[in-house]
Amino acid sequence: METVHAIELKHITKRFGKVVANDGVDLALNRGEILSLLGENGSGKTTLMNMLSGIYLPDEGEILVGGQPVSIRSPKDAYRYGIGMIHQHYKLVEVFTAAENIALGLSGKDHDRKTIAAQVQAISDKYGFGIDPNKKVYDMSVSEKQTVEIVKVLYRGAEILILDEPTAVLTPQETDRLFDILRAMKADGKAIVIITHKLHEVMAISDKVAVLRKGKYIGTVNTADTNPQKLTEMMVGHAVTLNIDRPQAKYKDLRLEVKGLNCLGGEGLPVLKDINFQAFGGEILGIAGIAGSGQKELLESIAGLQKAQSGHIFYYPPHPNSDIAGNHVPVDKAGEELVGKTPGQIRKVGVSLAFVPEDRLGMGLVGGMGMVDNMMLKTYKDNPGPFVDRKPPKALAEQLIEELEIVTPGVSTPVRRLSGGNVQKVLVGREIASTPTVLMTAYPVRGLDINSSYTIYRLLNEQKMKGVAVLLVGEDLDVLLELCDRILVLCGGQVSGVVDGPTATKEEVGLLMTHVGGGKEGERHA
Amino acid sequence: MHDPHSPLIRLAKRDAMPRGQVWAIRGASFVAAFLISALIFLLMGHSPVEAYGTMISGSLGKPTAIRQTVRIAIPLLGTALAIAPCFKMRFWNIGAEGQITAGAVGASYFALFWADKLPGPALLVVMAIAGAICGGLWGLVPAFFKAKWGTNETLFTLMMNYIMIGVVKWLQGGPWEGRPGSQIIPQFDSAAVLPKVLGVHCGWIIVLIMTVAMFVYMKYTKQGYEIAVIGESENTARYAGMNVGRIIMRTMFLSGAMAGLVGFIVASGADNTLHSGVAAGVGFTAITVAWLAQLNPFAMIAISMLLGILEKGADTLQTRLEVPASISDIITGIFLFCMLGCEFFINYRLILRGGHKEVAKQ
Numbered sequence: 001m002e003t004v005h006a007i008e009l010k011h012i013t014k015r016f017g018k019v020v021a022n023d024g025v026d027l028a029l030n031r032g033e034i035l036s037l038l039g040e041n042g043s044g045k046t047t048l049m050n051m052l053s054g055i056y057l058p059d060e061g062e063i064l065v066g067g068q069p070v071s072i073r074s075p076k077d078a079y080r081y082g083i084g085m086i087h088q089h090y091k092l093v094e095v096f097t098a099a100e101n102i103a104l105g106l107s108g109k110d111h112d113r114k115t116i117a118a119q120v121q122a123i124s125d126k127y128g129f130g131i132d133p134n135k136k137v138y139d140m141s142v143s144e145k146q147t148v149e150i151v152k153v154l155y156r157g158a159e160i161l162i163l164d165e166p167t168a169v170l171t172p173q174e175t176d177r178l179f180d181i182l183r184a185m186k187a188d189g190k191a192i193v194i195i196t197h198k199l200h201e202v203m204a205i206s207d208k209v210a211v212l213r214k215g216k217y218i219g220t221v222n223t224a225d226t227n228p229q230k231l232t233e234m235m236v237g238h239a240v241t242l243n244i245d246r247p248q249a250k251y252k253d254l255r256l257e258v259k260g261l262n263c264l265g266g267e268g269l270p271v272l273k274d275i276n277f278q279a280f281g282g283e284i285l286g287i288a289g290i291a292g293s294g295q296k297e298l299l300e301s302i303a304g305l306q307k308a309q310s311g312h313i314f315y316y317p318p319h320p321n322s323d324i325a326g327n328h329v330p331v332d333k334a335g336e337e338l339v340g341k342t343p344g345q346i347r348k349v350g351v352s353l354a355f356v357p358e359d360r361l362g363m364g365l366v367g368g369m370g371m372v373d374n375m376m377l378k379t380y381k382d383n384p385g386p387f388v389d390r391k392p393p394k395a396l397a398e399q400l401i402e403e404l405e406i407v408t409p410g411v412s413t414p415v416r417r418l419s420g421g422n423v424q425k426v427l428v429g430r431e432i433a434s435t436p437t438v439l440m441t442a443y444p445v446r447g448l449d450i451n452s453s454y455t456i457y458r459l460l461n462e463q464k465m466k467g468v469a470v471l472l473v474g475e476d477l478d479v480l481l482e483l484c485d486r487i488l489v490l491c492g493g494q495v496s497g498v499v500d501g502p503t504a505t506k507e508e509v510g511l512l513m514t515h516v517g518g519g520k521e522g523e524r525h526a
Numbered sequence: 527m528h529d530p531h532s533p534l535i536r537l538a539k540r541d542a543m544p545r546g547q548v549w550a551i552r553g554a555s556f557v558a559a560f561l562i563s564a565l566i567f568l569l570m571g572h573s574p575v576e577a578y579g580t581m582i583s584g585s586l587g588k589p590t591a592i593r594q595t596v597r598i599a600i601p602l603l604g605t606a607l608a609i610a611p612c613f614k615m616r617f618w619n620i621g622a623e624g625q626i627t628a629g630a631v632g633a634s635y636f637a638l639f640w641a642d643k644l645p646g647p648a649l650l651v652v653m654a655i656a657g658a659i660c661g662g663l664w665g666l667v668p669a670f671f672k673a674k675w676g677t678n679e680t681l682f683t684l685m686m687n688y689i690m691i692g693v694v695k696w697l698q699g700g701p702w703e704g705r706p707g708s709q710i711i712p713q714f715d716s717a718a719v720l721p722k723v724l725g726v727h728c729g730w731i732i733v734l735i736m737t738v739a740m741f742v743y744m745k746y747t748k749q750g751y752e753i754a755v756i757g758e759s760e761n762t763a764r765y766a767g768m769n770v771g772r773i774i775m776r777t778m779f780l781s782g783a784m785a786g787l788v789g790f791i792v793a794s795g796a797d798n799t800l801h802s803g804v805a806a807g808v809g810f811t812a813i814t815v816a817w818l819a820q821l822n823p824f825a826m827i828a829i830s831m832l833l834g835i836l837e838k839g840a841d842t843l844q845t846r847l848e849v850p851a852s853i854s855d856i857i858t859g860i861f862l863f864c865m866l867g868c869e870f871f872i873n874y875r876l877i878l879r880g881g882h883k884e885v886a887k888q
Contacts, residue, residue, distance in 0.1 A: 305764060344767030355765070363761040369754070377755070377766045386747050 004067040006031045006191035007052070007083070007160050012061035014047055021047040024061070025217040027210055031159070034182060034192045036202040036223075039212035040235055040449040041420065045195045048212070049162050052193075053085035054078040065160075084153025085162040090145045092137045099133035102152045116155075123154050127184045142290065143174040150181070161185065162193045167201055169291055172477065172510035179205050197235075199228040200478070211235055236450050244457050244482040246501065247465060249282030251322045255438055255469035256302065257335075261311035263297050271297045273493045275311070281318050281437065284460060284470040286484030286501065288477060290513050294493040295473045296358060299440045302471075303355045304343040313338040315351050318437050322467040347378070354436035356428055358443050358473070364427045367416035371397040371408065374415055375430055400429040404455065421452035428459060439463050442473040457483060477506050491516050548872055555868030559861045566856060572847055584842025585835040591842075593725050597796060599834035600726075601626070601788050604733040605812035606819065606826045607740045608784035611777050613813075614744065614821055615757045619778065621668065621683025622785045623809030624690035625661040627802075629786025630793040631694060632660030634711070634800035637718035637793070638702060646717040653718060654790050661786015662779040664690060669778030673771030687809065694802040702800070711800045720795035727795030734827075736784065741823040753777055785809070818865055836861055 009027040013020070022044045029035050039045045050056045052063065054072040062069050065081045072078050078085070092101050099117040117133040124131050129147050137145060146166060153161060163182075167175045182192055182205060196202060202209055203223060211218040211234040218234050233239055256279040265271035272294045279285045287295055300306035302313055314335040318324050338346055346353060361367040365374050375393035383389040397411040404425040408418050415426055428444065441460070445453040460483070464470050474480045480487055484501040489512035497512040543551075564574035585595045605622050612619035633653040641649060668682035697703075697711065704712035720727040744750040752773050756763045763770050788808070793800050815833060819825035840854030 303765070342767065342769070343765065344769070347767055357765065359761070362759055363765045366755055366758045366762050368758050373751070373754075376751075377762070380748055380751055386749070388746060388748050388751050 005029060005064070006033075006066065008064040008067075009048075009052075010062040010064065012048065012051065012058045012063070014044075014051060014056060014058050020215050022051075022058075022212075023215045023217070025212070027217075027220070029160070029191045029193065029208075031189045031191050032186055033208065034186050034194060034206045035220075036206035036209045037193055037195045037212065038197065038199075038202055038209055038231060038235060040197065041447050042214070042449075043212040043235075044215040045212055046164060049085060049164060049193065049195060052078065052083055052160075052162060054083075079156050079158070082157060082159035083162070084156060084158030084160070086146065086149045086153060086164065086166060088164045088168065090149050092145055092148060094138040095136065097134050097136050098131055098140075098148045098151070101137060101148055102133075102155050106156075120151055120155065123151055127154075127181050127188070129181060142169045143171075143177070146170070146178070147181075154185075158190075160191045160193070162195070164195045165197075166194065167196065167198065168475070171290060171513045172506045173514070175201070198476070198478075199231055202231065203228065213237055232450065240450055240454070244454075244479065245461055246483060246485070247461060249465050249467060251319050251467050252280050252282045253319050253322075253467075254316050255279055255281045255318070256471075257312075257314040257316070258302075259312040259314070261298075261301060261313065261339075262309040263294075263301055263306055264309055265297065270309075271493050272301065272308075275495055277488055277495060277498065279438070279469045279471055281322070281324075281467045281469045282464055283485045284464050284472055284483060284501075286480040286487035287471060287473040287490060288480055288487050288509055288513060289490035289496075291475070293490040293513075295442065295490060297493075298490070299355065299357070299442055299471065299473060302338060302438075302440060303353060304338065304341050304346045308339045311339060315438075317350075318467055324435060324437055324467045352434060352436045352438070354431035354434055354439045356424075356431050356439075356441040356444055358446075360423055360427050361416060364431075365415050365423065368414050370410070370412035370414060371400075371406075371426055372411050374426060375400075375433075377430070378434065396430070396433055400426065400433070404429050420447040421449055424448055424452065424456065428456060432459060432463060436463070436468055438469045438471070440471040440473075443475060444472065445479070446475070477509055481506065481509070489513055543872055551868050551871050552865070555864040555871075556861075559864035562864070563857045563860050566853065566860070570849065570853060572849065577843060577847060577849075580842055580846050581835070581839025584846065585838035589725070591838065595831070595834040595838045596726050596730055597834075598837050599830040600729045600733055601792050601796075601808045602812055602815050602830035602833055603826055604729070604736060604788035604791065605785055605808050606815035606830060607733070607736050607823055608781050608788065609812060610740060610816050610821045610823065610826075611744065611750075611753050612781045613816055615753045615774065615777055617669070617672070617774060617778065618680045619665065619668075619683050619781055620680060620810065620813060621665065621686045622781075622812055623805045623807070624683070624687035625664050625782040625785035626789040626792065626805040626809055627687075627690040627694055628664035628782070629657035629661035629789025630800055630804045631690070631697070631789075632656035632658075632786065633790035633793055634702075634714075637714040638711070641715035641718050649717050650720065650794070653794060654787060657786040657790030657793075658783040659786070661789060662783035665778045665782020665785065666775060669775045673774050691802050691805075694800060694804070697800070698802060714794065714798050718794060719798050720791065727791070729791035729795045732787070732791060736787075737823045737827060744821075744823070749773075749776070814862060814866070833858075 005028045007029050009025055012022055012025045014022040025048055037045050037048070047056065051058050052072065054074045054077050057073065063072060064070065070081055072081065072083070093104065096104070099113060099120050102120055103113070103116045120133040123129070129151060131144060131147050131151060137148065140148070150161070166178060170178060186192060194205065206223050208220055209223055209226065209231060210220040211231065213235060258275050258277050261272055261275040262270060263272035275298065287298065289295055297306050301308055315338055316334050336349055336351060338351065357363040366377065372390055372394045375396045376388065376390070380388050394411060400406060401408065401411070406422050406425050408422060415423055418426070424444065428441070431439065444456050448456065460470050460472065472480070472484060481501060481504060486498055486500055487504060487509060488498050489496045489509055491513055494516050496516045499508060567574040567577045584591055586592055605626065609619050609622050633656055636649065636653045636656050640652065644652060664686060668677070668679050668686060671677040671682060672679045699709050702711045704710055720729060722728065723731060744753070752763070752768055755766060755768065756770055756773060760770055789804060792804055797804060811833065815826055815829045818829045836858050840858055843849045843854050844851055
């Protein structure tokens with residue numbers, strides 16, 4: 001006897017112009033099951049789920065809900081068929097309460113606030129969400145906001161829930177709590193799809209795993225019958241080693257010293273509070289924290305892009321015998337103060353800072369220009385005279401294309417048209433080519449496929465071995481723990497703790513991310 | 527799967543289009559402008575063939591007609607070149623009108639009060655420099671405020687136009703007034719008038735030199751590179767160590783100075799005097815020229831000539847076929863609309879319900 005699936009996709013195809021985003025995808029999910037949809041960036045996961053939630057229409061194929069073929073034309077239709085999607089970027093009104101947000105967009109007059117609040121409370125108790133319906137969204141942490149989104153779709157009667165990368169912004173503890181909730185919903189007979197690319201989460205939560213690769217449906221396997229290595233091979237298409245090296249450098253000398261650094265953000269509120277730490281050459285210092293804990297401001301302060309209210313950042317030149325010494329004008333005094341200097345002035349005194357910012361095309365590169373013009377972004381003034389010299393940047397561009405296997409139609413193709421991985425290789429390549437003594441990178445592998453990610457890790461390790469002080473802001477704690485020598489944890493703009501990479505645990509770092517000093521009830525910032 | 531509920535027409539951003547197709551669309555938009563204008567002529571009871579013939583012969587038919595067309599094109603080209611670096615920087619300078627006028631005031635001061643003290647060529651050089659400096663300073667004011675306090679440059683530059691035009695009105699009726707009560711500034715001494723080359727004042731040579739200079743400036747100099755980076759992203763510029771505020775002020779001074787030079791050319795070469803209408807809307811029309819040319823200096827030559835032909839042709843229509851002035855304006859408007867509108871079809875495509883067919887017609 002054939003069971004009726006909660007939801008079934010039959011040979012779904014979606015094209016955008018010439019690009020086939022989904023090519024003949026088949027999927028089936030029963031009630032009381034959790035399915036992980038696994039695939040690299042650009043493999044078509046989100047496109048597929050957007051067809052279920054009524055944002056796109058499939059070009060070919062059929063969607064069946066409860067055995068009946070349906071046409072989902074709008075998010076409203078999706079709700080009617082009991083499909084609810086929790087997007088990566090929450091769509092909540094900050095000044096409204098949880099209950100008001102949940103009621104938003106519902107028609108009918110019988111939705112007075114008290115009834116809604118009571119119903120929300122009921123849902124919350126049933127699955128153990130523990131949310132307060134009358135709390136304003138701006139007072140909530142990221143994880144609470146996510147909970148509101150989940151309650152919102154449940155309130156609207158969703159039986160099939162789709163979560164798009166729900167753990168990307170959560171700490172390990174919050175992730176565990178989310179997984180408990182998902183298990184409770186599964187026990188209640190809901191069908192759940194979770195989009196992710198974190199393999200250990202796939203193994204922890206799901207019953208089945210469906211894998212997509214470049215829009216093609218590769219297959220569905222039972223989680224019990226597979227392992228991370230096998231899943232990676234399905235995802236990438238060939239065998240890959242998942243180990244990240246942590247070699248030991250020859251020299252380890254003090255490079256940067258941050259003392260009592262305070263910064264104000266755009267709204268005049270403190271974003272960095274009394275930051276103290278040291279960074280060494282020949283070391284990768286990881287910087288962990290919930291998104292928006294001051295990581296961006298910290299790197300930008302060092303780079304001279306963020307004005308400091310008070311405090312010092314001292315720079316110490318590398319040991320004269322090390323590989324990287326003397327590549328530039330040497331800094332003439334130990335403990336060169338960087339606070340109060342612009343990026344241009346920092347360069348002028350001989351501090352060779354490389355910075356790979358989070359916003360690659362909005363800060364690190366000029367999207368509309370080709371590789372050649374991007375290569376000379378920091379060096380265009382180096383030759384005398386009023387004209388730019390495009391010969392050295394052109395040579396550098398060609399060299400990087402070869403060394404890093406950058407795929408581009410040509411050195412003058414606007415870098416905006418390149419894929420995310422290639423854009424990042426252009427940026428990291430340029431920064432490393434400047435033979436830095438300090439290399440700062442923010443989320444260097446975000447959006448990159450596995451091969452490109454490993455290329456970046458390799459490049460960071462190479463720099464470390466040369467004696468460069470590497471500062472790495474990351475979001476994947478597993479990677480930080482494998483790659484970094486030490487990890488600095490930020491929480492609400494403060495240094496919450498510094499742990500040793502080889503010995504620290506994820507739980508330890510997770511705790512520091514939410515509570516200063518890892519204490520029980522510290523200050524908590526969303 | 528055909529879905530009756532999808533919208534009738536959808537818009538989608540295109541990838542880069544092949545060059546040939548881009549020019550085909552531009553050609554088609556031109557044809558469309560001709561056809562729509564023909565319809566207007568028919569409605570007004572004129573033969574479109576006759577009307578177009580009149581426009582062509584009136585603007586290009588005789589050497590004198592060509593000279594007049596060129597005279598219209600000169601300030602358009604010069605001003606389009608002046609605002610190009612600002613627009614490349616995404617600094618929306620719509621104050622060229624005021625900067626032209628400021629330049630004309632600076633040049634006129636020397637034309638009126640120094641004509642007898644300086645030898646001919648030196649007088650013209652001093653007038654040109656004064657025009658450039660006055661225009662440049664007038665452009666520097668909004669740039670300074672933008673760089674220091676982040677004021678909105680669009681409104682600021684626009685308002686500056688009216689102030690400068692007001693200043694000229696005051697000069698006309700006050701300190702620089704010629705015959706008392708005339709409200710007119712006297713004609714310049716002949717030494718302060720730009721000499722003619724091939725029958726047109728030599729401003730055309732100046733703007734052609736400016737064209738080449740601007741091309742080189744934007745493409746091959748460090749300053750041109752800085753302007754392009756800031757236009758794409760100020761954050762990137764700061765990241766690269768550029769002093770964004772200083773570059774904005776420097777570029778606006780340059781832009782204003784070029785507009786001021788145009789003011790000198792118009793006052794000295796074309797009008798031989800200063801009056802409050804010296805800019806005559808050129809500062810605004812030049813925005814269209816710069817935009818249509820996509821900030822390419824050489825394309826600006828063609829576009830400003832084209833606008834010259836349209837304006838001179840429309841003038842001839844008025845005198846020869848007695849078409850009302852408003853109709854001439856409408857014809858010019860139709861051409862501009864079609865030319866600007868076709869860029870939309872180059873950047874976007876329309877998708878009709880039930881298919882992925884492109885709508886190629888205009």
